[in-house]
Amino acid sequence: MNEETWDHVQQRLLGAVGQNNFKTWIEPLELQAMDSGIAVFTVPTNFMGNYVGQNFSDLILHEFNLAGEQVQRLAFKVAVKAPASALGDAPAPLFEVMQDDAPVATAAPVTSAASSAPAAGKEPLETLQAAPLDPRFTFDSFVVGKPNELAHAAARRVAEGGPVTFNPLVLYGGVGLGKTHLMHAIAWELTQSNPDLNVLYLSAEQFMYRFVQALRERKMMDFKHLFRSVDVLMVDDVQFIAGKDSTQEEFFHTFNALVDQNKQIIISADRAPGEIKELEERVKSRLQCGLVVDLHPTDYELRLGILQTKVQHQRQTYPDLQIADGVLEFLAHRISTNVRVLEGALTRLFAFASLVGREIDMELTQDCLADVLRASERKITVEEIQRKVSEYYNIRMSDIIGPKRLRSYARPRQVAMYLCKQLTSRSLPEIGRRFGGRDHTTVMHGVKRIEELKSVDGQIAEDVEMLRRALEA
Ligand code: ADP
Numbered sequence: 456m457n458e459e460t461w462d463h464v465q466q467r468l469l470g471a472v473g474q475n476n477f478k479t480w481i482e483p484l485e486l487q488a489m490d491s492g493i494a495v496f497t498v499p500t501n502f503m504g505n506y507v508g509q510n511f512s513d514l515i516l517h518e519f520n521l522a523g524e525q526v527q528r529l530a531f532k533v534a535v536k537a538p539a540s541a542l543g544d545a546p547a548p549l550f551e552v553m554q555d556d557a558p559v560a561t562a563a564p565v566t567s568a569a570s571s572a573p574a575a576g577k578e579p580l581e582t583l584q585a586a587p588l589d590p591r592f593t594f595d596s597f598v599v600g601k602p603n604e605l606a607h608a609a610a611r612r613v614a615e616g617g618p619v620t621f622n623p624l625v626l627y628g629g630v631g632l633g634k635t636h637l638m639h640a641i642a643w644e645l646t647q648s649n650p651d652l653n654v655l656y657l658s659a660e661q662f663m664y665r666f667v668q669a670l671r672e673r674k675m676m677d678f679k680h681l682f683r684s685v686d687v688l689m690v691d692d693v694q695f696i697a698g699k700d701s702t703q704e705e706f707f708h709t710f711n712a713l714v715d716q717n718k719q720i721i722i723s724a725d726r727a728p729g730e731i732k733e734l735e736e737r738v739k740s741r742l743q744c745g746l747v748v749d750l751h752p753t754d755y756e757l758r759l760g761i762l763q764t765k766v767q768h769q770r771q772t773y774p775d776l777q778i779a780d781g782v783l784e785f786l787a788h789r790i791s792t793n794v795r796v797l798e799g800a801l802t803r804l805f806a807f808a809s810l811v812g813r814e815i816d817m818e819l820t821q822d823c824l825a826d827v828l829r830a831s832e833r834k835i836t837v838e839e840i841q842r843k844v845s846e847y848y849n850i851r852m853s854d855i856i857g858p859k860r861l862r863s864y865a866r867p868r869q870v871a872m873y874l875c876k877q878l879t880s881r882s883l884p885e886i887g888r889r890f891g892g893r894d895h896t897t898v899m900h901g902v903k904r905i906e907e908l909k910s911v912d913g914q915i916a917e918d919v920e921m922l923r924r925a926l927e928a
């Protein structure tokens with residue numbers, strides 16, 4: 456095997472896993488040797504070898520074979536004795552990675568899947584690999600607020616183990632709101648209190664890969680046996696299998712078999728099961744049979760709480776960095792609901808501040824995060840405001856826009872105009888046009904009226920505040 460083949464395989468992998476994954480996981484791999492069907496890679500850290508072994512080995516093997524290279528397995532060696540990273544202190548990976556039990560030909564220290572002993576007494580199985588759990592995703596590090604308290608409580612309950620009360624537990628919500636975090640936290644908790652428990656966590660995508668692989672290698676019996684022998688099954692991002700008919704079917708059967716055995720199932724999705732298009736009805740209704748809880752978009756308070764917690768973490772790395780008053784509040788206010796973005800911003804801020812040796816103040820924040828801040832400047836539209844306001848006051852949108860002058864329409868209309876002035880960059884004449892062609896003086900009057908009322912009428916002040924929050928969330 457020559458360099459070129461590996462280059463070619465890398466190119467294919469880039470296409471398959473995307474730029475980010477590629478940079479993080481594939482690029483650092485160095486192909487060291489090809490030895491009786493085993494591709495040996497050197498990797499910078501143990502963690503990395505495990506991660507790649509568990510998440511990308513099928514794909515890499517597949518690509519090798521497509522490229523005409525007969526590779527049966529991958530092995531990973533740590534290149535140099537790296538100092539223990541932050542991750543090195545983490546609890547050991549929870550899951551045994553099962554590979555076939557052919558002797559491992561490579562010399563020590565092999566950290567990949569290939570190094571794990573096959574589970575004794577079981578069939579040789581190479582298909583089932585759990586995704587690794589992120590050691591940072593525990594209940595301790597999860598900040599609870601109004602938007603996620605229900606999901607958190609449900610996750611806690613399931614993590615206690617004991618008799619299965621709701622099955623499945625379905626956690627759903629938008630990107631970066633903590634679904635994966637909660638699932639990992641459950642898995643950590645369950646296995647900590649009961650190490651013998653066979654907990655399997657994987658993404659729906661991985662479920663599909665395993666399934667396809669089992670089909671291809673005619674190992675469906677193994678596949679079924681494995682999935683039916685877990686005690687707790689967790690499938691993340693189940694929306695992924697929508698529209699993939701045979702995978703859905705297999706998922707459905709696995710699901711039923713486990714429910715029949717009274718085994719706990721935990722599922723996440725990016726939206727409510729009923730709203731996942733191309734998800735079979737029977738799968739939907741199965742999911743809806745359990746406890747379905749959603750993670751709402753974060754609100755200001757939760758974002759601030761998360762930032763404060765994460766600052767504590769950053770302090771461990773940068774004990775000397777000062778952070779000026781108001782910076783966290785500013786970030787909580789300005790950065791979108793996605794916690795991942797929020798975290799990324801904070802990490803960058805600390806790294807940047809330590810690099811230039813300055814305090815984290817507003818100026819530095821604006822400089823360092825200009826792009827993030829720009830991207831998260833949510834463009835609230837006039838329509839959105841009209842819709843939210845009419846929902847809030849329980850009237851029709853056409854009544855807000857239309858000509859009726861009844862007080863019960865006029866006041867909400869003025870509130871909507873006020874919010875348009877505050878939250879959009881539209882001019883008064885533009886706003887007027889969108890409110891059924893009203894004159895800009897009407898809009899001006901409405902805005903003024905609400906400004907006055909806000910200071911004397913607590914109800915109006917509260918209405919406006921609630922609406923503003925809902926719109927900015
Ligand atoms: P999802 O799976 O819903 O897309 P994740 O669970 O991957 O989101 O969360 C994205 C990031 O935000 C993770 O780093 C996670 O630790 C963090 N995060 C989300 N919600 C919280 C929370 N309530 N407290 C602390 N960290 C959180």
Ligand code: MG
Pocket residue numbers: 634635636691692
């Ligand atoms: Mg996730």
